[in-house]
Amino acid sequence: MVAGLVTDLYELNMAASYLRRGMSGPATFSLFVRALPPDRGFLVAAGLEDCLTALESFAFETEDLDWLRDAGFDDATVRGFAGLRFTGDVRAVPEGRVVLADEPLLEVTAPAAEAQLVETVLLNHITYQTAIATKAARCRLSAGDMELVDFAFRRTHGIEAGMAVARLSSIAGFAATSNVEAARRYGLPAAGTMAHSYVEAFPREIDAFRAFVEDLPGPVTFLVDTYDTLLGVRAAVRVIQDMTLDRPLAVRLDSGDLVALARETRQILDEAGLRKVRVFVSGGLDEYDLERFILERAPIDAAGVGTRVGVSADAPSLDSAYKLVAFGDRPVCKLSPGKATLPGAKQVWRHFPIEQDVLALREEAGPDGFEPVLVEVMRNGRRLGSEGTIAAARERCVRDVTALPPDVRRIRGPSSPRVRVSEGLAALATRTARSAARRQDLTW
């Protein structure tokens, strides 16, 4: 992927103008979500790792510069782009932490052209990854003791998204992924069973079950719903008993009334003395189904959760924004109806349990007993430390999510903790809005 042109044309236009005018005074942009989607009381921050990688490698290649020249950018501008790297500072919410509406997920301070050019990539990674991490965390929240496995890869929006979903669902507490390349890349447990095609490729279902056990050494999950599900369970029982298997075993239900079938399946297994054989379900599931399984006390041990998490089906995007909050020493805001912004570089202060965050100016002191949520992650274009491991992000996710009040953690119609605007920020917002209104005086 060539970094320099991986942006929107208007970023290049604006950057060209800033370079031409020497408007290099540092600009601070704040990336935040204006409003939470329906049924979301909180978000789980994600996408930062990919943002930092993109910022570190940001540059225009020769072929990018050729394209820009052909597209009409003048020589001085193209020369300006040629030397451009990202040299700014970044503060951000570490991946896995809870974030609320209006709270910055990330703030960039850099020369205006640089800060502008990276807008598209930063919004892209943070928006979809935060949406998906949130959906996965909601699944984990609603699933009780059930083990969850990421089955999303076949219906994510591309291969890159599939890798991200495996990583994000691991941050949210999923136990494994079906995505083998992601398992290798991120060191995650890989999990997989068999498809209906495998069962159909053999003369009888039971032949397929036997062949699978003979050919593969590891755990076995028998897919039992290719024909009649309960007959399939009996075929699995027969194979398990005939072959005296001593490895982790499960049967997988992928269609029909999963709660009823799980009960009947559990009964068949128990009557055969196979109490340790687990019941695994799949098929278009998300947090609403998982919650129902728990409420109905279905004897389900594990679930493959795929498509709906992998695209965050009920909230596939977020109302994210990357807004200029200061230019040089001057705080700025826009006044667009429904899209007005708060000026100034900010910090979020949090205490536990998370009943009310405080959104303050960066230089303000936090209230007693509150901890700052944004941390410095990049200085002068260089990444600081490493907050980047999946395990660390998972710990942060567990810590924050378990600190949310029960009505915030609710899957349906949750409330959201209040985000209180500090006195300093409120005063600056009033002053800045007043001066913004004067910026349209044509007679000035």
Added chain:
Amino acid sequence: MVAGLVTDLYELNMAASYLRRGMSGPATFSLFVRALPPDRGFLVAAGLEDCLTALESFAFETEDLDWLRDAGFDDATVRGFAGLRFTGDVRAVPEGRVVLADEPLLEVTAPAAEAQLVETVLLNHITYQTAIATKAARCRLSAGDMELVDFAFRRTHGIEAGMAVARLSSIAGFAATSNVEAARRYGLPAAGTMAHSYVEAFPREIDAFRAFVEDLPGPVTFLVDTYDTLLGVRAAVRVIQDMTLDRPLAVRLDSGDLVALARETRQILDEAGLRKVRVFVSGGLDEYDLERFILERAPIDAAGVGTRVGVSADAPSLDSAYKLVAFGDRPVCKLSPGKATLPGAKQVWRHFPIEQDVLALREEAGPDGFEPVLVEVMRNGRRLGSEGTIAAARERCVRDVTALPPDVRRIRGPSSPRVRVSEGLAALATRTARSAARRQDLTW
């Protein structure tokens, strides 16, 4: 991207078993969508190009094989994987054509292990790209003479998806994209205006407008809603008149009541004698908004359509499936409740206008006056011809979509053309289901 492990673990498990048993007899898999999402009367086929690229490059690298060995696959299996390439045949619906529920988008015939291993990647590309191409086509259908520009890149699910969305929206008839890398890669017109940050970076709005005109040679679209929208329009008018601009000009409305603001804006521009200055709108739009603009006769010339198309917001995935329909000479089907499949390799026959397609066995002759929809695109692992240009796909899309009856093209509550199952296919389905039911006989 390393191809061999870009799959689900169960594909590797099944492939290992097929290789071990010498079950190389050709398997035919059919990729189709079981049911159309709400408010969809048709789909626009897409994703084939990426599928063919993936199939051509399919192979296990040394590091893939190392991972497989570490994961417990035995030496013979790993050696089997080492030599594996995709050597099969593919027939598919060319990109841009209309497809309906149950109609194969793609059929693979290959040695069982190969056909199985590529399932995940084929489903991935076809599913999301078809969902997005369909959403974009619906926007184009509902937008009358309005010009549409792809603004999705900042909120697609990753960079790869952003590139795909630019390409797919061009197939659907969008005029340009904001995504610069996609514009270069696919030879598309790039379009862009300015952001609110640019306006805020200057002392006054009008200073920003003047600077942009001075610094950039091409068309100018003034973003007028940073502060008060109609005052912004007057600032743009002042700049256009003072600087006697002779290039394509527009003002862009990005917030508020777009229909009312477009009317007031048009009036201000017309009263200033600026009839050629266009009104451009943006801000969370999709086909439902575009249809409303047309119905309310809003004086809107062009729209930036982004997030909701880029994630196909109301249908971010499709109920797609990749199902075994024949193994060797034997047609197969599954009987799972709600997910039963039709056996055998198929062809779709279509006549114009598209009131009823016929779904038949591949070897059956089509009805008089009908044309076949699936074409051979790959033989023995080699791509045939090139159906791959965006322009050709756009022509196919226009031809099919304009041939749909009005009630199918409706944005809300459309009907869908009937897909009639041929006599040959119906008879085979009955026979195969009957024999499938016998595949669970444990006493056999």
